[in-house]
Amino acid sequence: MPITKAFEGKIDYVQILDKDGNIDQTLDPKLPDELLDKLYRFMVLARTWDKKCLALQRTGRMYTYAPLEGQEAIIVGAALALNKEDWIFPTYRESFLYHIRGAELWKINLGWMGMEDGLKLDKSMHCFPLAIPIATQFPHSVGAAYALKQKGIKAATLSFGGDGSTSEGDFHDALNFAGVLNTPSVFLVSNNGFAISVPRKWQTKSETIAQKALAYGIKGVQIDGNDVLCVYSTIKRALDMARDGKGQMLIEAVTYRMGPHTTADDPKKYRNEEEVAYWRERDPIKRFQLYLKGRGLWSMEYEQRILEESSKLVEDAVAKSEAYQPDPKEIFRYVFANMTPDLEEQMQQCFEKK
Ligand SMILES: Cc1ncc(C[n+]2csc(CCOP(=O)(O)OP(=O)(O)O)c2C)c(N)n1
Incomplete structure (x- = not known):
C-alpha cells in the first residue's frame, strides 16, 4: 500500500474530503458552486476521454497511451489552480491538462497517434512538452522559474512527476536549485504506488516523499491526491506562495x-485484486459526486447531461483526429531540430517521382 502516514510532526498529511464525500469543516476551502461544477465536469470528461483512448489503442487506432484513471483529481485540481501566466511541465500522464489549458482534445489525440502536429501547442498556453524521460522536467521548470524571477514576471512554474521520478538525480538537483535561487517553483509528485512495476517502497526508505523537501530548505506536504478539493486548494496556496517570493x-x-502504466503494461503481474478494490473505494470522482449531492449540486439528470456532453466531445475529437492527414515528410523532419544531410537525402529518395 502507498504510505499515507505523515513524517512525525514535520510533514502534514492533509485530506479535506474523505472517501465517502464528507468534508472536514475546518479545512473547507468554500469554493463557489461554479468552480465545483467545473472541477466535476472536467474530471468526468477526463475519465470519458481516457476510456476512449484505451479502447482506441486496443483496437489499433492509437499507439501507446498512458492512462490516467484514478488520477483525475490531481490533473484537474492542478489545472484549475493555475493562473494563465503560470507555466506547466507535465509528464505523459498529464496530457489531458493541455485541454484544460486550452488545447483541443483532437490535437492531444493526434499526439498519441504519433503525429507531431498535435503537440504543437500555442505558446500562450505556457505548456512545456510532455516529459517522457523521467524527471528531466524538474530542472527545466526551475530554469524557467529563475527566468521569470529575473524578468520580474509574477508567475510560477508547476512541474509534475511520479514517485519513481524522485529517485532520479534531476529531481534532487531541481529542488536544491529552487531553494538556493529562491525561484517561484512548485513540485507536484503523484505517488501512485508504482513506477511501472516497481513499488513505492523500493524507491526510497523515507516514510514520505514530501519529507525530501526538508533537506533542500523548502516546504513539503503530503496530501490525499484523490480529494480534488485538497489538491486544488493546496496547489493554489503553493502557487500563491511561490509567486509572492x-x-x-x-x-x-x-x-x-487504476489502469496499466501504459498500454504496453500488464499490472496483474505485480499487484493484487484486493489492492485495486481498496483504491476503487477511494475513487476521486465518486467521492466528489457524493459531496456535491450532499450540497444539492448533483442529480441523476445532471449526471446524465454531463456524461452525454463528455461523450459527444470525445467522439467528435476522435472523428476529427482520425480524419487528419499528416504530411508524411514529418517522419524525417522531426528527428532532429535541423535535418542532417543523410535525412535530407533519404527524404528526397522517398518522395522523388519514379
Ligand atoms: C530517464 C528514464 N529512465 C527510464 C525510463 C523508463 N520509464 C518510463 S516510465 C517509468 C516509470 C516512472 O514512474 P513514476 O515516476 O512513478 O511515474 P508514473 O508512470 O507512475 O506516473 C520508467 C522507469 C524513462 N522514460 N526515462
Whole structure:
C-alpha cells in the first residue's frame, strides 16, 4: 500500500474530503458552486476521454497511451489552480491538462497517434512538452522559474512527476536549485504506488516523499491526491506562495493508478485484486459526486447531461483526429531540430517521382 502516514510532526498529511464525500469543516476551502461544477465536469470528461483512448489503442487506432484513471483529481485540481501566466511541465500522464489549458482534445489525440502536429501547442498556453524521460522536467521548470524571477514576471512554474521520478538525480538537483535561487517553483509528485512495476517502497526508505523537501530548505506536504478539493486548494496556496517570493513547495499527492502504466503494461503481474478494490473505494470522482449531492449540486439528470456532453466531445475529437492527414515528410523532419544531410537525402529518395 502507498504510505499515507505523515513524517512525525514535520510533514502534514492533509485530506479535506474523505472517501465517502464528507468534508472536514475546518479545512473547507468554500469554493463557489461554479468552480465545483467545473472541477466535476472536467474530471468526468477526463475519465470519458481516457476510456476512449484505451479502447482506441486496443483496437489499433492509437499507439501507446498512458492512462490516467484514478488520477483525475490531481490533473484537474492542478489545472484549475493555475493562473494563465503560470507555466506547466507535465509528464505523459498529464496530457489531458493541455485541454484544460486550452488545447483541443483532437490535437492531444493526434499526439498519441504519433503525429507531431498535435503537440504543437500555442505558446500562450505556457505548456512545456510532455516529459517522457523521467524527471528531466524538474530542472527545466526551475530554469524557467529563475527566468521569470529575473524578468520580474509574477508567475510560477508547476512541474509534475511520479514517485519513481524522485529517485532520479534531476529531481534532487531541481529542488536544491529552487531553494538556493529562491525561484517561484512548485513540485507536484503523484505517488501512485508504482513506477511501472516497481513499488513505492523500493524507491526510497523515507516514510514520505514530501519529507525530501526538508533537506533542500523548502516546504513539503503530503496530501490525499484523490480529494480534488485538497489538491486544488493546496496547489493554489503553493502557487500563491511561490509567486509572492515566499518559497517553494513539494507536494506529494497520494493516489493510485487504476489502469496499466501504459498500454504496453500488464499490472496483474505485480499487484493484487484486493489492492485495486481498496483504491476503487477511494475513487476521486465518486467521492466528489457524493459531496456535491450532499450540497444539492448533483442529480441523476445532471449526471446524465454531463456524461452525454463528455461523450459527444470525445467522439467528435476522435472523428476529427482520425480524419487528419499528416504530411508524411514529418517522419524525417522531426528527428532532429535541423535535418542532417543523410535525412535530407533519404527524404528526397522517398518522395522523388519514379
Ligand atoms: C530517464 C528514464 N529512465 C527510464 C525510463 C523508463 N520509464 C518510463 S516510465 C517509468 C516509470 C516512472 O514512474 P513514476 O515516476 O512513478 O511515474 P508514473 O508512470 O507512475 O506516473 C520508467 C522507469 C524513462 N522514460 N526515462
